[in-house]
Amino acid sequence: MAKTNPGRFFEDYRIGEVIAHAVPRTVSGGERALYHALYPARHALYSSDEFARACGLDQSPLDDLAAFHIVFGKTVPDISLNAVANLGYAEGRWLKPVYPGDTLRATSQVIGLKQNSNGKSGVVWVRTRGINQDDEPVLDYIRWVMVRKGDPNADAPDTLVPELKPALAADDLVIPEGLDFARYDFTLAGGLHRMADYAIGEKIDHVDGVTIEEAEHMMATRLWQNTAKVHFDATNREDGKRLIYGGHVISLARALSFNGLANAQMIVGLNAGAHANPCFAGDTLRAWSEVLDMAETTHPGVGAVRLRLVAMKHGAPAFALKGEDGKYLPEVLLDLDYWALMPI
Template identity: 70%
Template sequence: MSKTNAGRFFEDYRVGQEIVHAVPRTISGGERAMYHALYPARHAVHSSDEFARSVGYSQAPLDDLIAFHVVFGKTVPDVSLNAVANLGYAEGEFLRPVFAGDTLTATSTVIGLKQNSSGKTGVVYVRTRGENQRGEVVLSYVRWVMVRKRDVDAPAFETVVPQLATHVLPKDLPVLQGVDFSRYDFDLAGEAHRWSDYEIGEVIDHVDGVTMEDAEHMLATRLWQNTAKVHFDQTARPDGRRLIYGGHVISMARALSFNGLANAQRIIAINSGAHANPCYAGDTVRAWSEVLDKAELDAPNVGALRLRLVATKGSAGELRGDDGKYLPEILLDLDYWAIVPK
């Protein structure tokens, strides 16, 4: 009898099912070094212990997307090993910073199921939470995934599609305990732009581009212990191409956004996200952002910007065609909140 794990298929899920993901992961400072080697990430709070202490942290928290990738990677063997595509995100909250030395675990609850009309696949909705070694939730988010069926003749479940918030309301943003931007050093941070300098509706072209490579995205995906076959095995897809992990695109776009948003220091919520089109090695990724909203926060000299971050192979500001669908060059459309000095 086989001891190996073929992963769950669509008919293996039930609404209300709780899945405890293996294995615990202790995060080291090497994680930050590797992250900054893979992406042009240089936000000051994540780069310097001294800068972080000057604004209220005990040390530099790890880049917020490191926590996201580690938690996400733990869910893959149980949620998306047999996925066709990771479709979207909602209701993401970064509740506590993660520091070197923290140990993260992850648990998911199935909150929705919907079989597709083809009968070959279905969409699974899960709410995932990541906890540190003290049992404190550091990250919570919803994602939905298109998963293959093991048996196309298996009867469909009753459709349950969860009602998800369009965005995290300003009043519900995580509390920033101890954070104080009163002594924020704009010179060391790299830009002079404050919260008040940004206008709702403003579009920022982040200028730079990066050509994606198979070796780099596979290294990143292994780092996060993401075991999805489509990222490594070129026989796993009919076109014979490795699909670049969507999180790799998110981190690349976020890092590219430094030019114009250097003071958007920490991600505190993900409102929604869509991987609009697949990304492959050889694609040159650029990024642009749109300011969607602004919010006052109950922390000294700290405000929040709601930002749309778009990764594209095309031009800044272009998102959808006349038919309302994403343009074929759009790779990522991510709506998030970040903290900015006032």
């Protein structure tokens, strides 16, 4: 009997199957420190316990994307160990802040399957939920991934393509209990602009750039315990390159967005996301955002802003996204649609 895990292949999944992922993870303040070392993350709510308390929270939570990466990493050995590519995200909601000392685990349910026409791979849709030590859900989201077949002659599982919401409504968002921006300190936050200062359709060039290093990517991938072969083993790609983990690109782009969106504090919804083109060490990442929607919430001084965050490589012109053929330009690395909380 084999003792090693070759990972699941496309033909191994079944609609409705629930997978409990291994190795829970207890987070600490060191998790935040290393996250801030890897990315130029500066949002005040995640940097200062005192700032967080002034906003009604018990202490500074772990960065929302760090919590996302931890939960995501739990799923990789069961969902995307034999992936060709991670294709997209939808219906993501952060349900409860994650604090140092919390222990996170994850489960996924298979909600869609479709074999590709070449018969060599297929797309798997899963709904993943992150759960803390008190069995409280802290995060759930849908993602879909292209997975290789282990046996090209194996029968394809039953086909089902799930219907997904194009975007979450503001009413779908879960605002952390006690969150209050009525006494928000704009000086300490590092930006003067509140929700009322932005306009739907406005685009913001975040100006700065970061050149991606192989060593930092490898550290990040190990930190989130992401075991996908394409990130570690150069022989898994014909070009002999290790693919930069998409979560690394997301966190870099989000951190760059501080310059222009310093007060877009908490991420509470993930409407859609696409890793448009592969990213490799040596690429220089730049970012821009577009304001898509705004809404008030029932919490004092707290508004919700829907943003499109686009990451591009090298010196690509700001605000370019797709060509005349409707396909992403080769410079585009990430197209992410999310909701964040901002003072009104």
